[in-house]
Amino acid sequence: SRRNILVCGGGNGAHCIAAIAARTQPEADISVLTLYADEAERWSKSLEQNPLKGIRVHKDGTTDEFDTKPKLVTKDPSVVVPSADMIFMVVPAFAHEQYLKALAPYVKDNTILVGLPTKCGFEFQCRSILGDKTKTCSIVSFETLPWACRILEFGTSIKILGTKDTIGASVLKGSECTLEKSDILDKIQRVFGEFPKILPVQNYLAIILMSDACIHPPIMYGKWGKWDGTPLSEKPLFYQGVDEVAADYLTKVSNEVVATAREIARQQSGVDMKDVVPLIDWYKNHYSDQLVDDSSLMRALQTNKAYDGLIHPMKETSDGKFVPDFSYRYTSEDIPFGMVVLKGLALLAGVDTPVMDEVLAWAQGKLGKEFIVGSELEGKDLPQSRAPQNYGFKTVDDLFKF
Numbered sequence: 001s002r003r004n005i006l007v008c009g010g011g012n013g014a015h016c017i018a019a020i021a022a023r024t025q026p027e028a029d030i031s032v033l034t035l036y037a038d039e040a041e042r043w044s045k046s047l048e049q050n051p052l053k054g055i056r057v058h059k060d061g062t063t064d065e066f067d068t069k070p071k072l073v074t075k076d077p078s079v080v081v082p083s084a085d086m087i088f089m090v091v092p093a094f095a096h097e098q099y100l101k102a103l104a105p106y107v108k109d110n111t112i113l114v115g116l117p118t119k120c121g122f123e124f125q126c127r128s129i130l131g132d133k134t135k136t137c138s139i140v141s142f143e144t145l146p147w148a149c150r151i152l153e154f155g156t157s158i159k160i161l162g163t164k165d166t167i168g169a170s171v172l173k174g175s176e177c178t179l180e181k182s183d184i185l186d187k188i189q190r191v192f193g194e195f196p197k198i199l200p201v202q203n204y205l206a207i208i209l210m211s212d213a214c215i216h217p218p219i220m221y222g223k224w225g226k227w228d229g230t231p232l233s234e235k236p237l238f239y240q241g242v243d244e245v246a247a248d249y250l251t252k253v254s255n256e257v258v259a260t261a262r263e264i265a266r267q268q269s270g271v272d273m274k275d276v277v278p279l280i281d282w283y284k285n286h287y288s289d290q291l292v293d294d295s296s297l298m299r300a301l302q303t304n305k306a307y308d309g310l311i312h313p314m315k316e317t318s319d320g321k322f323v324p325d326f327s328y329r330y331t332s333e334d335i336p337f338g339m340v341v342l343k344g345l346a347l348l349a350g351v352d353t354p355v356m357d358e359v360l361a362w363a364q365g366k367l368g369k370e371f372i373v374g375s376e377l378e379g380k381d382l383p384q385s386r387a388p389q390n391y392g393f394k395t396v397d398d399l400f401k402f
């Protein structure tokens with residue numbers, strides 16, 4: 001029988017994987033489930049008239065174009081989920097819950113559920129919403145989206161501006177899932193094509209601990225923690241603008257993350273956390289040929305060519321100046337689906353995180369939320385985060401029961 005690949009979502013990433021899968025897997029049926037507004041109707045209508053065009057920019061600047069035809073776009077999970085062998089979840093993290101609830105009644109045994117990207121705490125939410133079905137399927141967690149991509153015209157064309165060389169992913173195989181672990185990433189690699197090359201990461205906790213959420217919030221805090229509210233005349237550089245203060249927060253948060261990983265590995269025999277490394281080492285490994293000066297974390301960030309020109313998220317004021325935009329994903333996503341989850345793991349492991357606590361206390365104020373109180377996750381808005389504590393995880397041991 002034909003293989004069925006399902007894409008959940010209707011944004012940039014969903015268009016991109018739908019086009020790429022339709023191209024790399026001509027023998028499979030590619031469907032899209034989008035629950036948001038009238039996206040399913042609009043995309044279906046567009047497919048009646050036009051193919052979905054992929055425009056891919058290569059490293060050397062050349063582009064190629066390809067026309068694809070996903071089989072079906074729908075908002076009805078009962079039509080597409082029961083037959084899905086592989087499900088790519090490609091929506092911002094706040095929408096995961098809605099999709100998981102829609103999938104839950106229909107997911108069949110041995111389905112591969114892919115968080116693309118996963119964002120922190122996805123696996124906890126899967127276990128909570130899918131219940132026992134988590135045991136019969138596998139959850140694959142990607143550290144980021146493999147492509148930088150933008151919809152040119154909804155349902156009609158997607159531009160793939162860049163493709164990562166490599167990307168880390170972990171496989172959390174349910175205790176009753178009968179797929180071969182090694183086959184799972186191979187199957188996804190065939191969908192992606194040659195690039196990015198998938199690098200297996202030992203476990204989903206390592207993906208969480210090495211997430212962007214330990215980078216973006218400390219940089220925001222370093223920049224805006226003592227800001228006096230005066231609008232700026234220019235948008236400041238994000239990574240390249242990191243100063244001693246921000247680099248110090250980054251280093252200290254990274255130390256707390258590494259300590260948490262070590263403690264989890266110490267408490268759980270057989271668990272390997274070697275992929276959780278100090279941030280400076282991570283930069284040297286991932287961006288070796290892009291760092292002009294790697295003598296310190298600050299210099300590595302300031303001189304990373306991959307970060308050329310990336311700026312802080314800013315809003316323009318009525319008189320043409322700029323103030324920081326705290327609703328951007330560096331805080332709105334990277335706190336509840338990021339650092340709060342890291343903090344939750346540290347609490348389970350029994351590791352003190354005074355610097356993370358300081359960053360969290362500041363960032364939650366900017367979001368108008370309360371997750372942390374002192375050094376405990378006892379804020380009233382904790383249920384809006386994906387801290388493991390929300391899902392009944394009480395010990396390090398619990399983190400390995402899937």
Ligand code: NAI
Binds near residue numbers: 011034039116117
């Ligand atoms: P996007 O911003 O294109 O997502 C928009 C889509 O999300 C909408 O089309 C809709 O399907 C869904 N959505 C929006 N509001 C919703 C709501 N209220 N309820 C339910 N669904 C709603 O997201 P994109 O660009 O596809 O990114 C997906 C993930 O990948 C994000 O976590 C993003 O941070 C990450 N990412 C994206 C990159 C890119 O180049 N697009 C690069 C790196 C990471």
